[in-house]
Amino acid sequence: MKTDRIIVSEEIRTKSGRPLEIGTGTGTQWKWLKLEQKERGKSSVSEELVSQLLTCFEVGFYHVDTAEVYTTHPEIGEAVKRSGIDRNDLFITSKFNGGIDEAPRTSKNPREALNKILKELDMDFVDLFLVHQPFFDSDESELSLESVWSQMIELKNEGKARYIGVSNFAVCHLERLFRNFRKSDYPVVNQIEFHPCLQNQSRGIVQFCQKNNILIEAYAPLAPLLGSSDDSQERQPLVSVLEKLSTRYEKTGAQILLRYCLQKSILPITTSSKRERIEQSLDVYNFSIRDDDMEMLDIEGSRYALQKFFKGAYENL
Numbered sequence: 001m002k003t004d005r006i007i008v009s010e011e012i013r014t015k016s017g018r019p020l021e022i023g024t025g026t027g028t029q030w031k032w033l034k035l036e037q038k039e040r041g042k043s044s045v046s047e048e049l050v051s052q053l054l055t056c057f058e059v060g061f062y063h064v065d066t067a068e069v070y071t072t073h074p075e076i077g078e079a080v081k082r083s084g085i086d087r088n089d090l091f092i093t094s095k096f097n098g099g100i101d102e103a104p105r106t107s108k109n110p111r112e113a114l115n116k117i118l119k120e121l122d123m124d125f126v127d128l129f130l131v132h133q134p135f136f137d138s139d140e141s142e143l144s145l146e147s148v149w150s151q152m153i154e155l156k157n158e159g160k161a162r163y164i165g166v167s168n169f170a171v172c173h174l175e176r177l178f179r180n181f182r183k184s185d186y187p188v189v190n191q192i193e194f195h196p197c198l199q200n201q202s203r204g205i206v207q208f209c210q211k212n213n214i215l216i217e218a219y220a221p222l223a224p225l226l227g228s229s230d231d232s233q234e235r236q237p238l239v240s241v242l243e244k245l246s247t248r249y250e251k252t253g254a255q256i257l258l259r260y261c262l263q264k265s266i267l268p269i270t271t272s273s274k275r276e277r278i279e280q281s282l283d284v285y286n287f288s289i290r291d292d293d294m295e296m297l298d299i300e301g302s303r304y305a306l307q308k309f310f311k312g313a314y315e316n317l
């Protein structure tokens with residue numbers, strides 16, 4: 001069958017000009033695994049993660065997501081070296097943590113963070129540098145959204161970050177940046193939790209970003225399949241709907257959920273430790289979910305409230 005890539009952004013590309021595609025994540029689960037390894041006296045570079053990343057590269061991923069808090073920069077640097085892939089053909093995202101319990105601040109400011117990140121990656125630049133979360137006002141430091149963003153712009157102008165963006169921002173946080181900075185310095189990405197059971201992490205955020213040419217990246221895109229460990233939430237809310245669609249399209253539930261994002265011009269970041277699943281997650285271009293099925297996912301998904309990250313953070317905005 002014909003393979004149609006969905007290009008979610010014409011503007012955001014690798015240095016060599018490849019359009020941005022589905023990313024592979026190295027999220028916080030690795031931080032805990034690595035801490036455990038360190039406690040057992042093993043090297044702090046996880047061979048398991050290096051090998052997972054090499055599988056991702058072999059399969060065709062070239063977009064990798066990380067963050068200060070994940071502690072996975074050394075593994076990414078090592079995997080890139082071993083892969084032999086030209087750095088300019090890759091798209092590497094990292095994030096400045098900020099300072100809340102869920103993503104504690106480990107550097108004084110974005111500049112200190114990025115200098116450390118580049119050293120750990122053994123690279124001269126990241127493709128995208130994000131502010132991990134917007135809740136600086138509750139931080140005890142001197143940082144504000146504005147002071148953080150000014151420094152992000154400096155880092156972009158110095159070429160240390162090719163693009164700058166944000167993560168977990170609500171409309172009010174973006175409006176604050178719009179009021180205080182020039183259009184050419186607005187964030188180009190907002191990475192948020194997104195799936196059929198959380199179609200707006202905060203009120204109206206998807207529509208607002210899309211209207212303002214800010215690409216939405218979806219983290220936890222497979223949440224409806226995995227459910228939540230939190231007993232107050234539905235465990236696997238969309239299982240029967242996804243089974244029906246899997247049969248209709250001859251694709252797995254995970255492939256349906258990734259394609260669901262792409263058809264909304266939202267770019268998923270997904271993670272798997274298993275080769276077969278890693279392969280399947282890029283095999284989502286040779287089918288198309290019909291409009292009525294997209295609508296069914298929207299309707300069925302909105303019957304459940306499933307939020308895995310930053311629960312309660314947007315209630316008083």
Ligand SMILES: NC(=O)C1=CN([C@@H]2O[C@H](COP(=O)(O)OP(=O)(O)OC[C@H]3O[C@@H](n4cnc5c(N)ncnc54)[C@H](OP(=O)(O)O)[C@@H]3O)[C@@H](O)[C@H]2O)C=CC1
Binds near residue numbers: 254
């Ligand atoms: N900006 C932010 O605040 C946040 C960013 N992130 C980023 O986003 C990335 C992705 O988020 P994450 O929640 O991991 O995304 P996913 O929704 O892709 O969930 C990953 C989990 O799904 C499992 N999985 C993968 N494929 C399948 C499948 N076919 N069927 C069933 N289970 C499957 C994986 O397990 P297995 O290994 O067994 O396949 C893994 O545990 C993170 O790694 C991180 O980089 C994440 C959270 C917050």
Ligand SMILES: O=C1Nc2ccccc2C1=O
Binds near residue numbers: 026028029103309310
């Ligand atoms: O991967 C992540 N796991 C998290 C948990 C809490 C807050 C942010 C994150 C991540 O970015």
